[in-house]
Amino acid sequence: MPVTRINPAKVLQTGAPVPADAPADLVNGNVIANSEGLKLFVVNEGASAVTVTFKTSATVEGQAVSDLTASVPAGGSRVFGRFSRVLFGDQVEFTCSAAADVVAYA
Structure with missing residues (x-):
């Protein structure tokens, strides 16, 4: 299935x-158009930490660059931004390991 688009x-x-x-799509992941001012807020109201994995699209000498992972603590929130077009391309694709809410600004 296609990833779920979030409009900033x-x-x-x-x-x-x-x-x-917007609830994170735990099955298909989410995607958002990359822009210089993109900020992504992830809110975790759960009792356990949520891992957010941002998929990279870059390669170096034919080797894929590892995806970026970050943790949102239980009952906490984090803001993410400055997604390099070299690493992430024109679209930022991400997944959350458990239920989380997402808000994006551009």
Whole structure:
């Protein structure tokens, strides 16, 4: 199945409404258009940590670059950003190991 797309909210100088959280797709993963100002907020309301895995699309001398993994603690949240187009391409694809809510801003 295809990954689930998340559309980032546009941040404006005059303000913008805060978008509703989207649940992470635990089966197919998620994808979002990469941009210079992309910020991804992951909220974990569970009792255990959630591992977020960002898939890289880069290779070095024919060898794939390892995916980036990060942990969101139980009951906590983390913000991710500065996704290099060299490493992640035009689309940032990620998966969460357990239930989490995601909000994206561009």
